[in-house]
Amino acid sequence: MKAGVVLFSALALFLLMGAVFTQRPRPKKPTRRPTTPRKPAPKPAVPAVPEPQEPTDFPPPILGPPSIFPDCPRECSCSPSYPNSLNCENRNIRVIPIIPPRTHYLYLQNNYISEVTAESFVNASDVRWINLANNRLHRIDKEVFQKVPSLLYLYAQHNHLKEVPSGLPASLEQLRLSRNRISKIPAGAFSKMGNLTLLDLYHNQLSDNDLGKNIFKDLNGLMQLNLAHNVLKKMPAGIPSGLIQLFLDRNRIDDIPRDYFQGFSHLAFVRLNYNQLSDKGVPKNVFNITTLLDLQLSHNQLASVPRFNGHLEHLHLNHNSIESINGTLLCPYSLQAVESDNSVVPRLRYLRLDGNHLSPPIPLDVIMCFRHLHSIVI
DSSP states (O other), X not given: OHHHHHHHHHHHHHHHHHHHHHTOOOOOOOSSOOOOOOOOOOOOOOOOOOOOSSOTTSOXXXXXXXXXXXXOOTTSBOOTTOTTEEEOTTSOOXXXXXXXXXXXXXXXXXXXXXXXXXXXXXXXXXXXXXXXXXXXXXXEOTHHHHHOTTOOEEXXXXXXXXXXXXXXXXXXXXXXXXXXXXXXXXXXXXXTOTTOOEEEOXXXXXXXXXXXXXXXXXXXXXXXXXXXXXXXXXXXXXXXXXXXXXEOOSSOOOOXXXXXXXXXXXXXXXXXOSSXXXXXXXXXXXXXXXXXXXXXXXXXXXXXXXXXXXXXOEEEOOSSOOXXXXXXXXXXXXXXXXXXXXXXXXXXXXXXXXXXXXXXXXXXXXXXXOTTOOEEEO
């Protein structure tokens, strides 16, 4: 009897648990679409960090040890042996420091200077020499030159200048602006600069229109003018008559006026290598001037040797289109006069003719005329 009761109780418990599991409510399907989650409110804009003013690939400025001169900038060195020199070259500086009043020679080459302003030269009235070569210069304020009225030498080659600086001091003797991007010479840039002896504008972007007739008119003391490696098609006009050296290599010049060199009183060196000169554009006697010592006409299109004076000592005609040489026609004097009078023997000592359509031997009349020849390349 007891066993039956126990069995009945177990069966009832089993059925009760099954009912609990089978009657678990199923989740109802949603009758509405779920609401789209709201986007978070935008955060207030954070101001952008400004870009660094200096390229990050520039190395930091090099600071030297303290100097015995209290006014010596840390970016420079001041030697007790040369108290008038301020050496700031190769220091990675971007801005020119304040120049001490005792400075006569200022060396700033091989840095990262982008502009020159008057603030650095407030007390630098005795500066004679400034070397700014190989920087990143794109501007030199004209007020700078008012602070250095005794400046004699300004070297600013290998920079990014697009025009000749204005306000140059009348005291200047040498101006070197080669390897820039100069395509403009402001009106009056060289006015009242009668002391200038050297003007170097090599490897810029100057054209014929940039060289007006009166650009060089005040440069009465000019001795050397370098306009090589520009984009000139004509010989520059208005060159001072006292010029000694004229360099016009690597332009596009194809014509020389017949009397172009007649007004020069001391012209000794003329370089016209790498132009477009042919016999048509070179009058036969254009180089027949008594002062000329060195004439370079290599890498042109000449088919014959132009006439030259008996005082010429060096003649470069290599890499042209010359096919023959007639010593009788080439000799500045008659062969009979040369043989009988040593005082009229031409002074030519160096003659270069390689790169033409010539082959040895050298004509005998060339040897007989030019008896001072030490070297001839053919």
